[in-house]
Amino acid sequence: MFFQNSAAQTGSSAEDARQIRGEQAYKRMQLRTLLGLGLLASMVAGAGAAGVLIGTSETSLGDLFRAIAGEQSPKSVILLGLRLPRVVMAFLVGAGLAVGGCICQAILKNPLASPFTLGVSSGAGFGAVVGIVFFRAVHHNAVALSAFVFSLVSTLLILGVSRLKNAGTETLILGGVAVMFLFSSLTSFVQYTGTMEEVQDVVFWFFGSLSKAGWSHIWVSAFMVLGPMPFVYARAWDYNALMSGDETASTLGVSVERLRMEGILLSSLMTAGAICFVGVIGFVGLVAPHISRMLVGSDHRYLLPASALVGASLVTLADVISRIIWPPQVIPIGIMTSLLGVPFFFYLLVKKSRRFW
């Protein structure tokens, strides 16, 4: 047999020894990857604890335990009523954007892709503006709903275009650019027709903010961010195969076009779920997958959960920083993630280490 050749042929156990060494190397690599994931999980826990405990009014771990035990006090309200939902929302937003970005980078085979590359955020932005200017009087959740609906409209536009051109990566990226321009000009137009007050609200929506996150919003976001995750994770091998090129992936049994369509839909759903209540939070979807790649490598079986963990900790930490950097002001989180993300992005760009993309 071709594969059991050598030991038999050479009559030595040197080949066997090589093989065993190899298998041990593989085990070591897996162990390292799992350790990386463990590290990230503890980072999320740490960021979560910091998010709950750190803020303008001082609280201690003891206060947190007492609050969990059911003590009624102003500190309990701050910890469980204000900060905890904020942290949970930050987890969801970070995980949704990061996994969405990871999918986009895989299906577009482009390290600079993020969930916003396909125009999802522009669609959501337009939806939010429409909501603020026309529908806010109707219902307090109208803005989020409108943002969600229009982010899906932008996705459907992209899907429609790519359907006509066999879902090539260039078509998708250029289509995304076109959709982005379309929606930003429409956004400007609606803003132009709005009142001063409405325009101000629009601007604030684009800054992104976790302040308004309540439990009712969290359930909806959780459903949209966590719901697609099992489907995404089930495709990890297919995303891996796509790394070796469309044609090779196809001969390995992957339905490339379907994988791409499905990826667009799932990542848009997760992204829309993440941003419809909190506004545009930039750079997380772009940098979280890259940080994860440095830690666990490019195997999507590990990269997808790692991205979720990195994204969750990034947004939570950015939120903590935005609360303590200029008290009692709370800098909008979208500004914070961009401020923190841009230097990192430049670092990646300048270092241009092929190791990471």
Added chain:
Amino acid sequence: MTLIVNNLGFSYGKAAILNGVDLSVGGNEVVSVIGPNGAGKSTLLKCILRLLNPGRGEVMVNGRKVDDLSRKERALSLAYVPQALPSRFPMTVFDTVLLGRRPHLAWRPSSKDVEKVWAALARMDLDALAMRDFDTLSGGQKQKVMLARAFAQEAEYLLLDEPTSNLDLRHQMEVMNMVREYAETTGRGALVTIHNLNTAARFSDRIVMLQGGKVHDCGPPADVLSSENIQSVYGVVVESACVNGSQVVIPLRVA
């Protein structure tokens, strides 16, 4: 066990690329496809793999139409190494070869899968590079990794698109030796497009000579690589002779 291509035709719009190609590849057999640029060699492989949809004709794998096979069955029947090397996110050599096991595994690679990958890597003398990033390898090493990936796939037929075109002499020999040995020891078949006529002659059981999307000639190297054939297909005057049991072609001048 045979791969049969029957009257295959393909065109981009009105330009016919393939025009009724017939060929067959058996077990233990290495068949080379030669022909000038644009003769349809790569298109032929892509049509067999259904990466392109041929307008007419059919491809039978061991008595079954390739269209009737599921994606997984197809992946277990036909392994492919494209001409262009992938350029993408960093991936270790090991992970790249492990992709070849995808049609075999459910989720977690079994110890058998890992074993096969290491065996393929060791066979190609790549095991020392296994944990290196694929992008840091030389062209010859990359080609060997892609081949190891196709070997690890354990499909019944290997379809290789110009596996030697960017390689130095030694890597050309190594790669083709491996293909030859793979076919002989596993009883599987290989269909290889190739530019170098001497390499084709040295390693093939049969050669299919394409011109303008049609089979110009087909048979053992000594018959196909006649100076008349080469002059009419390539427009080059050559001397063709048998040296050490292998046909050798020496180009003299453009006809």
